[in-house]
Amino acid sequence: MKQVQFAYQSEESFVEQLRAFQKNGAEGARLFQIYSEVLDPAVIQDVTAAIEECFPDTPYIGCSTSGNIIDCELSGNITVVCTEFELPTTRFEIFQYDMEKLAVDDITAQIVEETRKNPWVKAIEMYFTIPEGSTTRFCDGLKEIREDIQIFGGVSCSDDITSDDSCVFTKAYGFSETSIIIVFYGGEDFHVDSIKVTGWKPLGREFHVTKSQGSLLQELDGIPAYDVYHKYLNIKNDENFFYNTLEFPLFYEHNDTTILRTPVSSNADGSINMTSDMDIGSVVRISYGDPGTILESIRHDSQRIAQFGPDVLHIFSCAARRTFWTNKEPTYEIQPFHDISASCGFFSHGEFLRTKGNLNQHNVTLVIAAMREGAKKASAALPETQDRNTMSRVPLVSRLATFISVTSLELENTNKQLALVNDKLKMAAIIDGLTGLYNRKEIQGQIEKALADVKKEQFSLVMLDIDNFKQVNDTYGHQEGDSVIVALADILRNGRTGLMQSSGRWGGEEFMVLLRGTDASSAAYIADLMRECFANTGFPGIRPQTVSLGVTQAKEDDTVDTLCTRVDTALYRAKKNGKNRVEIE
Secondary structure, three states: OEEEEEEOOOHHHHHHHHHHHHHHOOOOOEEEEEEEOOOOHHHHHHHHHHHHHHOOOOOEEEEEOOOEEEOOEEOOOEEEEEEEOOOOOOEEEEEEEEOOOOOHHHHHHHHHHHHHHOOOEEEEEEEEOOOOOOOHHHHHHOOOOOOOOEEEEEEOOOOOOOOOOOOEEEOOOEEEOOEEEEEEEEOOOEEEEEEEEOOEEEEEEEEEEEEEEOOEEEEEOOEEHHHHHHHHHOOOOOOOHHHHHOOOOEEEEEOOEEEEEOOOEEOOOOOEEOOOOOOOOOEEEEEEEOHHHHHHHHHHHHHHHHHHOOOEEEEEEEHHHHHHOOOOOOOHHHHHHOOOOEEEEEEEOOEEEEEOOEEEEEOOOEEEEEEEEOOOOOOOOOOOHHHHHHHOOOOHHHHHHHHHHHHHHHHHHHHHHHHHHHHHHHHHHHEOOOOOOEOHHHHHHHHHHHHHOOOOOOEEEEEEEEOOHHHHHHHHOHHHHHHHHHHHHHHHHHOOOOOOEEEEEEEOOEEEEEEEOOOHHHHHHHHHHHHHHHHOOOEOOEOOOOEEEEEEEOOOOOOHHHHHHHHHHHHHHHHHOOOOOEEEO
């Protein structure tokens, strides 16, 4: 693969460049790519007309941008690149789908079907116009594409990154402000690799998405999502919200990869419009750009791409990254890729990359696709000095941000540990230490609550007492006696009555069970099941044990005292009448 570049100044000079290029000739297929910061259809028509005049049979694709990249440097307002494919086995095919005329599901279904019909496809490149809503449905719709096919691309935009204006165009389908361009690449000797680089680090505390509707992020930790940006970054809910949040995207894990997601706009109710869906339960953090992390990631990934030995690189870099390097050249961070191979691309409104079989839209991210024909070329030596020197002079704000992030994480961990301790203390206050059931105070409180609602929901009490328990302690010792108590507690805790029940240790070998939604007859049946289960429980070295049970149903005029006295009377009668039985009062 070879790449020839043209800087468009005027139609006349451009035709001259094309004529000169035409004389060189080429045996393989060609593809023109046009990157334009100019959205005027008439100007774009001049560019495409010149190509069609000189190369009537050669296809072209193009999109609007927030800046054009050629050989890792910022190029002119309109840049044209011609890729020459040198091997006859290399193939490409172009599709364009209008999102106003076709449903997303129909578009993705067609793309999936085309990949099935064309087993030669190894890569899919995408150029989006700015979508009105979430791209999640589109990304999910391509999950069925073969896992060996790489997918990458970007969202076209304009030089005003706050604008919704964008366009794409192809020779076959023409100019559109509402379409997606899909390019298939592949062939027997075609190879592709792709990477993403963020370099943004989570800052401060975690937030949980507690309310969302698709790409509408409504609440974080129960408060309006906008309030988080206002409280922690003092960003106002006005027309500059998008621009002010560009460098502080939300950082979270999705589809087993790190995603950065920038808000598109804020609403009067405090909700935020995002570019993709934000699932309820997701854990997010505000993030910030760290120069050292960015450059270290670039250094590492540029070595990987160099080892791949590409012929060309296609670069999709978020416009927010361009604004991040305000004190340096806009393409400063991608300079390490300069000596690897020819490259072209643009600053985008969003980036796409397939990772682990899942296509994701990213923001504030650098996506690079490396392509080559045939065997791997010798890798170029990469300079180290730029990265190392820069990382040794990390700005003070970055160091402060790191300090805040680390201390916030430490505080979060401390709070989590305190929460666990508090939970244990709360449990210790209501749980019996030996049996793990409620203690007497808590089960009595449960009975009080049930009495307050007895007009709405009936309930019954079951009181249990282990028969002849003193003999167990006297004969076998308190340790064996405890094992008997624990065995009965396990039956009460794990009983499968199909009803809501609360069980507690009333004292010594006595237990109380509250059965909601039951009358006395049903409660007596359940009590007998408990009796039978305990009677059939074996104790090594101890004879089988039994339990006596009393049952009563709560009345509307009951108090805790009258109810407990009545169930105690039923239990006493069970003991008096021979034990190992159930009596109702």
